[in-house]
Amino acid sequence: MRWFKNVTLVLLAFVVGIILLPFQAKAAAPKQILIGTLYASSGTFATSSTSQYHGLEFWVSQVNKQGGVYVAAFKKKIPVKLIAYDDQSSTTLAATLYNQLVTRDKVNILVADFGSVLTSVAVPIAQEHKILLFDPTGTSAKFFSPANPYLVLTSLPTSGVWPTVLADFLITHKINKVAVIYSANDFNQSQAETLKAKLEAAKIKPVYYHAVPTDTSNYTVLIRTIQAKHPQALIEFGYPPNDIAFLQNLQASGAKFNMVFTIFPGQQLALIEKNVGAKALEYTYTYPTPPLLVYNKVNCGMPMSEFEKVYTQDTKRPVDFLTAAGYNNGLIIEKTLATAKEFNQLSFRNAINSFSGKIFTLNGLFKINNEGAQIGEFLPVGQFQPTKAGLALHVVYPMNIATGKPIYPAP
Known part of the structure; x- marks a missing residue:
């Protein structure tokens, strides 16, 4: 009968273990x-x-x-x-x-x-x-x-939704001749594609639409080419080094456009202003972000x-x-x-x-969607306008949150 007793004890231990399993202690907390x-x-x-x-x-x-x-x-x-x-x-x-x-x-x-x-x-x-x-x-x-x-x-x-408000601004203000230059990477290309699609849906075909390598550091020839197209707005999508080179070359070229838009003055103003100067940013449009918002x-x-x-x-x-x-x-x-x-x-x-x-x-x-993408924030359109105290960034679109009116065309 000893074997029966041993089997009984083993089975009893197994059953008790199963019963107590939910009550076992959780894993210890990490020290850091x-x-x-x-x-x-x-x-x-x-x-x-x-x-x-x-x-x-x-x-x-x-x-x-x-x-x-x-x-x-x-x-x-x-x-x-x-x-x-x-x-x-x-x-x-x-x-x-x-x-x-x-x-x-x-x-x-x-x-x-x-x-x-x-x-x-x-x-x-x-x-x-x-x-x-x-x-x-x-x-x-x-x-x-x-x-x-x-x-x-x-x-x-x-990034694909960033230029939604920008497109609406262009359409609302009847800016129909638009030139777009963008760096060939997912971040900038997705913005360019969204802007182009929204403009074309409003029957506005960009007069110039061109990709450049992300490491582009000289836009002078491109600016001259775009100038010959006589656009009402020139949109440049790039990373900070692109924006800096573009704005430096634009100022040096003496070319004038009714509207110029770049991304990173609205995100890293101190960096961009340090490299291009306040004068180069006058009347430039951007996406305002905190702390500018x-x-x-x-x-x-x-x-x-x-x-x-x-x-x-x-x-x-x-x-x-x-x-x-x-x-x-x-x-x-x-x-x-x-x-x-x-x-x-x-x-x-x-x-x-x-x-x-x-x-x-x-x-x-x-706020995120079911894919984990951020949908709670949106990016308005702002413009740097000169004042006696220096540059002031005004939100100019959409109108319900605007802090100023756009100066268009730029002087």
Whole structure:
């Protein structure tokens, strides 16, 4: 009968184990929340990337001053450690370093570097390893799919929708002869394609539509070619080095256009003005973004006015949009950890879905669609107008939020 007794004991232990399984302790809380990201200290994207990184770095310092981030899955605050590597604006190096963050450093949270180019290699890596990628500014629409739950765009809408308001402005003001020059990458090309499609839907065919390599540094010949087409508006889509070269060449050429539009004066005004001068920006149109757009009615994080003050005091650096975007990305991470019921990647995404459309930050409304793309924010049209005190940026369209009237044609 001994064998029967032994079998009975084994079966009893098995049954008890099954009964107690749901009550077993959860995995122990980590000592630190590891956040991994990249930045570029050199190369094409350096100025934008470092600004975004400094914003995220500032958020880390702020939460750690308060004892860390509250993690709902463990019902306590846990300090944050930021692990960052320099990708030197190289997608090849960035791919290696993103992999290193995931496989060697085993970060809990993965954050993309600035822009679509450096984010492009992070998206498939995050999806392969099933880790949620917090994407501040990689806005290519090609990244987003209902089949990939491991991507969330935090601080800008997808680039394909950026020029929607710009197109409406051109159509409303009967600006029918439009020239478009754009850098050949996902970020700029998607904007050019959207603008062209919307104009053509209004029976406006661009008089000039041309792509250039992203590393283009001289636009003089192109400006002369465009001038011969006599456009009413010249639209240039590029990254900061493109905008700087374009505006420098435009001023040096002496060519005059009724309307000139570029992207990054509205995001990195100090950088652009330092390189081209205030005179070159007079009457230029752009997308105004924080801090040029001020959102002080928030329910998550610091309002813009407070952020500018505290960030400048703490870091001795000026604030631009990408600084705010990096900080805003941190706020979304913070809210995610405070909301997620379990400490895993899909629980993080479900948490984000639950507060999407309900929080307002210094960047405006945070809201994503089912693909993880940001749809809560939009980009109005602004114009830099000269005053006795210097340049003033006025929102000129749409009319319901306008702070001034466009000066068109430019003097």
